[in-house]
Amino acid sequence: MKKVFKTLITVSFLFIAFVGYGIYWAFFDMNRLPTGEYLTEDTSPDGTYTLKAYVANGGATTSYSIRGELVFNERKSKTKNIYWNYEEDTASISWTDDDTVVINGHSLDVLDEKYDFRRE
Template sequence: MNQKIRKKLLFVLLTLAILAGGIIYAINWAFFDIQRISGQEYLAESTSPNGTYTVTAYLNNGGATTDYAVLCRMKNNINGKIKNIYWQYHSKQADMVWINYEIIRINNIEINVNSEIYDYRRN
């Protein structure tokens, strides 16, 4: 009897843990993952000094109740992969300057395009 209760309790706890993990993942995906955002209005484009990366900036309009935001997407020109690397609210421009082959400064925020993402909500 004690073994049976223990198995049921383990099953219930495991089910609750999986459910909680799924809910946390869904909330993060739906509200905090900038990879889901697409660019609206083209602003500018800048290619790294060695031509490996191209960063394209877009102006996004959230509608009447929100301000403009800038989204920058980085494309790896070697393998074609694209990822969002910069998301800034209350901004209408993107001043982009490459510091070296992998680091770009966008509106005074330095980002290593290989490993970093700037999201105004997390900084």
């Protein structure tokens, strides 16, 4: 009886984890954002990073969104999305120091911060 109960709990936990990850992947993963059309870019003061901004047209039923993509200039690393905001169609980018960028009023440390309106 204990073995059946443990097996049932384990299977239930795995099912819940699988469904939870599927929801995250489908709706919140920043790697699955639409590409959008190139808008502008700005390079960090020391030249280490470039932030490229793209505008994504959601179609007739949703507003425009801005996607900010961080490019590592000195390394051949994969780019990463660090900014995603809804109901924006322009991007104002400025660097406050070598690792901190301000995008449309949102300040981000490019090493470990992201802004995603869906998580606010």
